[in-house]
Amino acid sequence: MSSISALFVLLSYIALVTSAPNGKRAQTVYLAGDSTMAQSSSNIQGWGVYLPYSLSIPVVNKAIGGRSARSFTVEGRFDEITQLVKPNDIVIIEFGHNDGGSLSPTDNGRTPCPGAANETCTSTYNGQTVTVLTYPAYLVNAGRALVSKGAKVIISSPTPNNICESGTCSYTPSRFTTYSKDAAAKIGNSAMFVDHGLYTANIWKSMGKAKVDVLFPNDHTHTSPAGADIVNKAFVKAVLCGGGGLLNGFVKNSTSGVEGSCV
């Protein structure tokens, strides 16, 4: 075989294995979130890096450090994913770590307008007058745009900071957990909520302070790669315990095969 025809055979083979039987590419999972989900090149790692090991379909990690639901929106990052998705792709959205704070005296470009619905705030950011929406509104708008392209949306509660920091390991969900749950309900049938924060906290509790502290090498928010692997397991466990939901059939692991217990 000439090298040209060998190359042709190879390319046809690649086209075959990367296509679903109907000629379309395999369903894909996209991740939208902050540094706790994103790929990092330092001593910390985001949990999204470990998700591909647990799923049978491709994962495209679009999470990026330092972003909030607002800045991810304003920078056009949800729009980018909305352009990319094909019907039945799944988008996992998890924000909360950069979504606190106040718009005054200084707007950092990440903080949302206070509230749970369609309240708006007028603010000044980078010398411009801007209209700022609530955290749930950013998620609902992004979710509905994705659903209008035929995608499915998983809204995941944020991971907790080190819950053992104070001495005893205890977890109090932030308001972003309730907001995330409500946003999933508002997006509708093509969306579901995964309580990632709760499942992560339960694994940290079962491990105890000494072991958990080691997994937060820099600060109380970002985990080491080993910590991110566990945070991913918590996500997968939460999905499996909920019957799989929109990821049903795509999780490689059995419920009992994944660390942690169902809540």
Ligand SMILES: *[C@@H]1O[C@H](CO)[C@@H](O)[C@H](O)[C@H]1NC(C)=O
């Ligand atoms: C904003 O209002 C629209 C129209 O009533 C509604 O569909 C949507 O769910 C509201 N958004 C939030 C975040 O409550």
Ligand SMILES: *[C@@H]1O[C@H](CO)[C@@H](O)[C@H](O)[C@H]1NC(C)=O
């Ligand atoms: C699922 O199983 C694969 C090996 O088959 C493993 O690499 C991965 O970490 C497992 N995921 C979870 C969440 O336990």
